[in-house]
Amino acid sequence: MIGLWDTTGNEVVKALAAERRSAGGVASGMALTLIVVVDEKRVREAEAAATIAAAAHPCRLLVVVRADVERERNRLDAEIVVGGRLGPCEAVVTRMYGRLALHAESVVMPLLVPDVPVVTWWHGEPAAEIATDFLGVVADRRITDTAQAADPIEALRQRARDYAPGDTDLAWTRITPWRTLVAGAFDTTDARVTEARVVAPPTDPTAALMCGWLGSRLGITPRWEPSDASPRMREVQLSCANGEVLSLTREDSLATFRRTGQDDRQLPLVRRPLGDELAEELRRLDADQVYAEALGAVAGISGLDERPAQRVHVWKDPATAKRAEAGVTAHAGTSATP
Structure with missing residues (x-):
């Protein structure tokens, strides 16, 4: 070094x-x-x-x-x-x-x-x-x-x-493993998904993007069910037009995949290093x-x-903004003086 x-x-x-x-x-x-x-x-x-x-x-x-x-x-x-x-x-x-x-x-x-x-x-x-x-x-x-x-x-x-x-x-x-498992569930069926439910903390951005992904891919509006039982997204459930219900529920580093009429399966779903x-x-x-x-x-x-891929630089000087804010505060203080 x-x-x-x-x-x-x-x-x-x-x-x-x-x-x-x-x-x-x-x-x-x-x-x-x-x-x-x-x-x-x-x-x-x-x-x-x-x-x-x-x-x-x-x-x-x-x-x-x-x-x-x-x-x-x-x-x-x-x-x-x-x-x-x-x-x-x-x-x-x-x-x-x-x-x-x-x-x-x-x-x-x-x-x-x-x-x-x-x-x-x-x-x-x-x-x-x-x-x-x-x-x-x-x-x-x-x-x-x-x-x-x-x-x-x-x-x-x-x-x-x-x-x-x-x-x-x-x-x-972080939702790549979730998306892989959910998408893989449709390798053996072409049933149309009519409803989707995501169980996750109310401030979890991965859950928001999961809802966005399901909505944009399936043309539905997923339901986000807030839950504080886990610090991360816990479950994704899909209901199909043929009556089938598919769900993926995470517990620690494993996920349980459930499907109507089939035995439950345990699948790896670990939190990866940064x-x-x-x-x-x-x-x-x-x-x-x-x-x-x-x-x-x-x-x-x-x-x-x-949108255009090329970005145009916008100059922003935090010192200028701070001086402007200080000036506004000083002006307000002067105006308030009797």
Whole structure:
């Protein structure tokens, strides 16, 4: 590992090139560039997940930690790891302080691997508008996690309002095993589904997306039955026109599949590590139309996949907004003075 403290972007580029030459074959064959936007307290967690994903998708990992944007003096610290503790990838962990944190692209852009896709992952509460972050605008794929928002269901609706082809969310990734098992139940029947019921906590974004997926695929309005008995989605039940009822109920890491007239079956349904969820999203680098339709069904917005894929950067300076807010407060205080 190479540590550079109070350095410059140019020095980081030079140090990475030198470390790549030293590593030799370990640093070849990059499939993509993965940009991770994360807070300092969750860096190790993000690194652990990216290490698992990099084992399946060799990449250049660029971790961006922004801090103290109001600091008067700009500072850039960086760690460079090639083929070390973060697995078979090239990794640059950058910590940006002061106004530099608002222009992270000035450091990140020269570090992108040429001619390969760029994926940006926000490991934390998703931004309200991705276009205000240039690291999202430059990416071919953008991964958020609405489960980390204060209000996950409203965050999903915001993701729909702000959607552009190439966006996805880890709440969607987490229902892949559910969707696989539910879809597999129809390999032996073509019965039409007339009703659907989802049992889950009232703030579970995976349940919302499951309802959206069932609604967009089957042309029905699923019923969400709130339940606090489990912290995660517990059951999906489908009623068919021929009288059959199919249900999938999770208990810990197993699911019980029930079907009218058949014996119950036990199926694996485990909660995967964050790194496995990330690796799944890195398998596809095109727009996910099925996710767009499910998300649109959640928010009641159609045609999400028909929007332009290219985002246009919208500059947003939090310091300006804060000064404006302070000015309004001061004006109100002056007006209230007798």
